[in-house]
Amino acid sequence: MLVLAVALGGCSSPGTAPSEQRARGFDLRQLLKTDINRVAERHQQHVFASLRRLADKLYKRNPDEWRKGGAGSAEAAISRIFDEKHRWRFASLGNRRDLDAMQIALHPEYRGDRVQALVVGLASMVQAALGDREVFYMLDDLEPQHIYNAARNVEIAAWKLATARDPSGRPLLLSNEMGEVANLSFEREFGRIIGLLDALADIVEDETDRTVTRVVQNLGTAVFLPVY
Numbered sequence: 482m483l484v485l486a487v488a489l490g491g492c493s494s495p496g497t498a499p500s501e502q503r504a505r506g507f508d509l510r511q512l513l514k515t516d517i518n519r520v521a522e523r524h525q526q527h528v529f530a531s532l533r534r535l536a537d538k539l540y541k542r543n544p545d546e547w548r549k550g551g552a553g554s555a556e557a558a559i560s561r562i563f564d565e566k567h568r569w570r571f572a573s574l575g576n577r578r579d580l581d582a583m584q585i586a587l588h589p590e591y592r593g594d595r596v597q598a599l600v601v602g603l604a605s606m607v608q609a610a611l612g613d614r615e616v617f618y619m620l621d622d623l624e625p626q627h628i629y630n631a632a633r634n635v636e637i638a639a640w641k642l643a644t645a646r647d648p649s650g651r652p653l654l655l656s657n658e659m660g661e662v663a664n665l666s667f668e669r670e671f672g673r674i675i676g677l678l679d680a681l682a683d684i685v686e687d688e689t690d691r692t693v694t695r696v697v698q699n700l701g702t703a704v705f706l707p708v709y
Contacts, residue, residue: 517688518617524681525611528674532604535670536562539596542655550594562600569605574598578605580705583638589647595654607631610708625686629693630706632678639671640700
């Protein structure tokens with residue numbers, strides 16, 4: 482691969498900017514990707530788009546949360562969550578991420594921004610299941626079991642979010658709403674994320690000939706599964 486990359490690099494003029502190469506329809510990096518690399522990237526992009534929508538929906542129903550985090554608006558709080566320089570680590574969460582951050586978000590005694598903690602936990606958990614990569618090349622290895630486990634963890638988090646209560650019996654975060662006009666948009670967004678992860682796990686399982694161990698848990702007593 483290194484020899485190929487060097488050889489291909491010689492095909493472009495020295496100093497040619499990547500944007501110029503793309504404008505000419507010639508991006509060397511694409512030659513180092515397999516179909517499964519591209520599929521993984523697309524699934525990852527769709528998952529993170531859903532997580533952004535989920536954060537937006539949660540902040541709209543729970544506006545006090547972004548104020549707890551010191552953000553000037555819900556939009557600013559969302560931008561802070563997905564700002565790449567943070568690498569999913571926040572001092573307000575003790576730099577905890579993935580499963581630890583999700584546990585914090587769902588703890589009745591937590592006084593910080595629960596939406597931030599939950600979405601940071603979900604996003605970094607998915608990222609960990611994908612090997613902490615945002616782009617994928619030929620030699621990058623994906624573990625289908627970790628991706629499958631991430632899907633189950635999203636299921637567990639969705640159930641806990643719908644059922645978790647503070648000491649006074651109020652929901653920790655408002656989400657789905659039943660009534661004359663039901664609001665199930667949160668459930669649909671979680672379902673979309675779960676479907677994307679399950680589909681990717683199946684694809685990687687088929688491509689790598691690695692068997693995924695399917696787990697059946699009672700959501701009421703379910704524990705988060707390892708993703709790395």
